[in-house]
Amino acid sequence: MQKTDLKNLSLRETKDLFLELGEKEYRGEQVFNFIHKNMETSISKITALSKTLRDKLEKNYTIGDISILERYDSKIDDTKKYLFLLEDGNIIESVAMKYKYGTSACISTQVGCRMGCVFCASTKEGLVRNLTPGEILSEVYNIQKDLNTKLSNIVLMGSGEPLDNYENVIKFLNILHNSKGQNFGYRNVTLSTCGVVPKIYKLADEDIPITLSISLHSPFDEERKKIMPIGNKYKIEEILAACYYYIEKTNRRVTFEYTVINGVNDRKEDLEELSRILKGLLCHVNLIPLNPIEEYNKTKASGNAIKEFKNGLNQNGIATTIRREMGSDINAACGQLRRKYVKG
Template sequence: MQKIDFKSLSLEEMKQLFLKIGEKEYRGEQTFNFIHKNMVDSISKITVLPKDTRDKLEKNYTIGNISVLERYDSKIDDTKKYLFLLEDGNIIESVAMKYSYGTSACISTQVGCKMGCVFCASTKEGLVRNLTSSEILSEVYNIQKDLNLKLSNIVLMGSGEPLDNYDNVINFLKLLHDEKGQNFGYRNITLSTCGLVPKIYKLADEKIPITLSISLHSPFDEDRKRMMPIGKKYRVEEILKACYYYVEKTNRRITFEYTLINGENDRREDLEELARILGGLLCHVNLICLNPIEEFNKTKAKEDKIQEFKNRLNQKGISTTIRREMGSDINAACGQLRRKYIKGL
């Protein structure tokens, strides 16, 4: 029988579990608090519980964990990239990036990805499996323990499509936010999606005030289809309609990720159409320089084109910034390091 992972249980589930096994309800709250505040990785370390209780729990319960397989430190900036080994032998990656306001982590939600975006390394081997909410939490906890700090921001923008692992991701968000645990602010969490429209509506109805980030990369359906297979299922117009609904429900500004590719989506008509479709929407555009991968023989847009996009969109009243390239010397772009490591085995 597979052991139940304490790290995936909500506070209420933990209290009910302790009652079920003949313990006091407050012991469940004690355990939840201790696990998440202290980020412990085994039941034997829950020292607020008597030893005989811990021994009893270890027969049927566990605390899932992942281990640091490799850590790569950038010589250019303070970026650190982690390869994590899961208990079943799979490998995922996360990135910690230091900014003036604190340290932000970009974490994965799946082993691999099935979305097939042509310029993304994490999707080339397809989807292996979803991460559990415990495993996603373990990325955060391992980084915090390794760097001896509390992260200021978390971005679900690593390997995988978060909304394709909806239930585990929502559970992760609620566990991380719980005031009896890490008490991590929702407003400091960003979730990036390639545009799973029904799940955007579902997320909006949760009324969890995280930042929603849409990987757009083209305002034209036909061009977007070539870059992002999800474009064959959901049109740009449908995504924007879902975004308006999200803003209405959460009062949160949407971020649009736009990777500028030379000769592909950096033309004047791309710029003008992007400004047109985003006009009137509470949003921000994050322009991204392309990270080259072997299977995609395109190059990033020229500097003057990037600046033109930024200036023109700002002139049109659409808040726009250029994302700073970080950790380029350690393959910090999503999926690159995992693939390199696996190929080298």
């Protein structure tokens, strides 16, 4: 029989488990605290529990973990890219980036992805499987332990579409936020989606004020469909309506990610249409220089073209920034490193 991973349980579930085992409820809280605050990974080390109870637990339960397979350190900046090995042999990647305000991590929510965005290396072999809440938490805990620091921000923007692994991602967020664990502020978490409209509405109703980030990449449906197949299912208009709802419910500004691709989405008409559709929306545009992958032979727009695009948006009243390129010497674009490693 497969052992149950205690890292996947919420505080309530952990307490209930101990009640079912005929133990006091507070034992559940001790274990939750041990796993999620102390980030410990072995039941035998929970010395707050008697040896007999630990032995009993170890028969049917475990604390799952992932391990660092490789760490690549950028020589240009302080970016660190991790390849993590999962217990079933799958590999995922995460990135830690140092900013003035602290260290931010970009983490994965799935092994692979089925969304098929053409510029993305994570999707080339499709979706392998969803990550469990415990595995997503393990990315955070391993990075924090490795860097001996508490992360200031977490971005769900690594491999996978977070809203395609909805239940596990919500549980991950709840456990991460719990005051008996990491007590991590929702406001310091950003969830990036390619635009799974019904799930954006669902997320808005969860009452968890994280930042929603939409991968837009083109203001025209026809163009967007060519680079993001999800565009065949949901129109930009529908995504924007979901964003209005999200803002109304959470009072949070929505971010639009826009990878600037030379000659594809950096034209005058793109600028005008983008300004038109975002007018009046509580939002922010993040322009990203394209990080080329082998399978997508487009070039990134020049630094000047990106600056001009930014100035144009700003002049039209749309708050816009250009994302700093981080770790460009270590294949920091989503999915590139894992793919290289797996392909050998």
